[in-house]
Amino acid sequence: MKRAGMLLAIALIVASCATTQPRGQELVSRAVQALGGADTLAGVKTLSVEGTVRQWEPEQSMVAGGEMRFACESTFAAVTDVGARATRIDWVRNFAYPAPRTFTFSEIVTPEAGYIAGIDSNGRTKQSLDSNPPAHSMSGLRLATSQRELQRGSTLLLLEMLRNSERVAAVGDVTVGSLVYPAVDYRAGNQTLTVMFDRATGLPARIRTLDYDNIWGDVSYDLVLADWQTMDGVRVASSRKYELNGRPIMEVKITEGKVNAPIAADRLAIPDAFRTGAPKPATGPVPYQWVIRRQFIGTYLDSDVPSYDTRATSGLRLVELAPGVQHVVGGSHHSLIVEMREYLIVFDAPVGDWHSKWILDAARTKYPGKPVKYLVLTHHHMDHAGGLRAFAAQGATLIVSQGTGEHFRRVLAAPFTRNPDLAARDLTATPIAEVGDRRLFSDGTREVGAYVIENPHATGLIIGYVSDARLGFATDIWSPGAGPLPEKLTPPLAALVAGVKKAGISPLRFAGGHGSVADYAPLAALEGK
Numbered sequence: 342m343k344r345a346g347m348l349l350a351i352a353l354i355v356a357s358c359a360t361t362q363p364r365g366q367e368l369v370s371r372a373v374q375a376l377g378g379a380d381t382l383a384g385v386k387t388l389s390v391e392g393t394v395r396q397w398e399p400e401q402s403m404v405a406g407g408e409m410r411f412a413c414e415s416t417f418a419a420v421t422d423v424g425a426r427a428t429r430i431d432w433v434r435n436f437a438y439p440a441p442r443t444f445t446f447s448e449i450v451t452p453e454a455g456y457i458a459g460i461d462s463n464g465r466t467k468q469s470l471d472s473n474p475p476a477h478s479m480s481g482l483r484l485a486t487s488q489r490e491l492q493r494g495s496t497l498l499l500l501e502m503l504r505n506s507e508r509v510a511a512v513g514d515v516t517v518g519s520l521v522y523p524a525v526d527y528r529a530g531n532q533t534l535t536v537m538f539d540r541a542t543g544l545p546a547r548i549r550t551l552d553y554d555n556i557w558g559d560v561s562y563d564l565v566l567a568d569w570q571t572m573d574g575v576r577v578a579s580s581r582k583y584e585l586n587g588r589p590i591m592e593v594k595i596t597e598g599k600v601n602a603p604i605a606a607d608r609l610a611i612p613d614a615f616r617t618g619a620p621k622p623a624t625g626p627v628p629y630q631w632v633i634r635r636q637f638i639g640t641y642l643d644s645d646v647p648s649y650d651t652r653a654t655s656g657l658r659l660v661e662l663a664p665g666v667q668h669v670v671g672g673s674h675h676s677l678i679v680e681m682r683e684y685l686i687v688f689d690a691p692v693g694d695w696h697s698k699w700i701l702d703a704a705r706t707k708y709p710g711k712p713v714k715y716l717v718l719t720h721h722h723m724d725h726a727g728g729l730r731a732f733a734a735q736g737a738t739l740i741v742s743q744g745t746g747e748h749f750r751r752v753l754a755a756p757f758t759r760n761p762d763l764a765a766r767d768l769t770a771t772p773i774a775e776v777g778d779r780r781l782f783s784d785g786t787r788e789v790g791a792y793v794i795e796n797p798h799a800t801g802l803i804i805g806y807v808s809d810a811r812l813g814f815a816t817d818i819w820s821p822g823a824g825p826l827p828e829k830l831t832p833p834l835a836a837l838v839a840g841v842k843k844a845g846i847s848p849l850r851f852a853g854g855h856g857s858v859a860d861y862a863p864l865a866a867l868e869g870k
Contacts, residue, residue, distance in 0.1 A: 365511035365525040371543035372499045372536075376576045382500040385575060388421045389602045392579075392595040396637040399588055400556050400723035401438065404800045405748035409590070412438050412637040420604050421491075427451045427609040428491055436639045444639055446474055449611055450487045454619035455479025456611040457643070478615045480645045481623035486632040488622055489532055493548050493564055496577050502527050502536070515549075517563075517587075522546055531624065544569060544576065551759065554630045555693045555727030558757030560586045562630070573600035590634070620645060626761030628693070635724075642673060657699050659707060663810035665787070667707065668852050669700055674724055675854050677814045678704055679807055682784040684714035687737075688805045688814050689854050690728035694762040697728030701735055713737045715782065717791050719816040720799035721745055725854055729753075730763055733771040742793050742801025743777040776803060779844065794840025797832045804837070806846045813846070813861065816854025823856035826863055829870045838868050 373379050393416055397409040415434040421427070427449065434444045449456040458476040479487065492498060502509050508528040515524045515537050522537035537547040547563045554560045562585055566578035577598055583591035611619070623645065635641035646656070657671040665680030674691030678700070685704055690697045704713060716732040717740040719725060726749075729739065733753060741749055753768040774780070782789045790806040798817050805814035815821070818833035830838065841848060841861075848861045 365509045375543040389599040391418045391597040395592045405721035405745040455484040478619035481620035485622040553759035558755035572598040686715045688717045694731040697731035720802045733768045738772040743775040746775045792844040796836035811849040813848035813851040820856030821851045821853040821859035
């Protein structure tokens with residue numbers, strides 16, 4: 342009798358397990374119901390939303406590790422054809438940094454291709470190359486990034502997860518601040534989305550990806566959903582905040598929404614000239630953070646070149662400016678290599694470690710047996726310091742302005758297991774030297790200076806000077822050769838002229854972290870105008 346009772350208990354447990362959903366599927370099912378139910382969501386054929394966006398860039402701050410720079414505020418109108426998986430977003434972006442300007446443009450994202458074009462005053466798409474930004478097919482990197490973010494923010498993501506339960510896996514609770522969320526992982530192509538749920542309502546509260554950032558290494562990137570509204574029977578989060586390692590960098594407010602409004606066929610059509618031969622979505626390591634955040638400040642060049650931010654067809658190359666002085670050009674961000682008797686000095690480590698590894702390889706070939714002993718970082722911004730790890734891994738000492746050493750120690754202590762270009766290792770012992778006013782490097786035959794100057798771009802910005810070549814190096818405050826000089830000095834240019842005087846140097850030319858090379862005298866002659 343006792344044995345029969347045990348068998349009955351086991352049978353009841355087995356039956357219960359067979360009829361109870363696994364925890365992950367239960368969380369997804371509850372969320373779908375809270376969003377309006379599977380039938381209601383399945384009936385959504387088109388989505389139309391309008392809203393506003395505010396964006397900040399943490400690694401363009403005035404002070405290293407300081408307050409984020411406000412970058413942009415925008416309005417947008419988006420339409421999606423659910424069946425075609427095609428979305429069009431019409432943007433008006435008003436940039437505050439690095440200079441005030443407005444971009445009015447449209448982007449179309451489909452499974453196979455993406456397209457960017459300006460919009461004229463009547464709302465018609467311009468296909469001419471003089472629009473801002475110019476009409477072009479999306480790069481594979483931008484397309485893959487756009488597809489991921491549209492999927493993450495889709496009102497129908499949970500329905501997709503319900504229909505693909507084999508790609509859903511329950512994970513342990515995730516704690517963010519003082520809140521603990523039940524969560525699931527969802528495999529979406531080569532990405533994993535961690536969806537966290539509100540315990541009270543069952544609605545999705547956060548959707549996380551684990552990304553790589555060229556400054557902070559392994560980072561979490563969260564979409565935080567709040568202020569749920571019902572639009573034609575479907576619950577929609579009207580407030581959407583994006584957080585990078587817990588820091589809010591984007592706020593989206595949806596002000597209007599409509600379900601199943603008709604969409605004209607040509608609204609989602611990519612012109613043949615831009616669809617034919619357009620890049621497919623990139624696979625493998627995609628620099629999502631770079632692609633997303635460079636768009637915040639209107640400087641993303643939409644390229645598939647591995648250094649992420651260049652349209653150069655010839656690629657990176659060395660240009661000799663004087664004996665033993667090489668300008669690393671071919672991209673949008675440049676460095677300077679200076680040969681000393683027994684070692685090399687490099688100014689700036691742009692973009693990421695792919696770029697830096699190219700510089701290191703080129704330096705070894707050009708100057709065999711001479712290691713890069715010093716990496717001078719002109720300032721802390723992500724696009725000019727993002728490749729510092731490759732130099733640190735080769736044993737270089739970092740030269741930075743006074744007060745920024747602790748910032749860079751934190752950067753080098755951050756884990757970077759997701760770095761696509763450099764194997765993880767301990768870089769915490771990297772020597773870092775701070776420059777208060779100036780630092781001179783001399784080997785008895787050549788003297789190279791690093792001078793800290795006051796400026797409106799970044800506190801503690803450094804300019805370089807190779808005395809025997811009478812060559813200066815400046816980043817961001819002047820892009821030599823990139824265009825004609827203004828009629829009078831702008832604040833950044835005035836800062837450079839004042840800095841040269843204070844340093845007591847006499848440059849004939851300047852090479853740039855952007856641009857190329859230009860004579861200094863015409864710039865100095867503007868003083869007082």
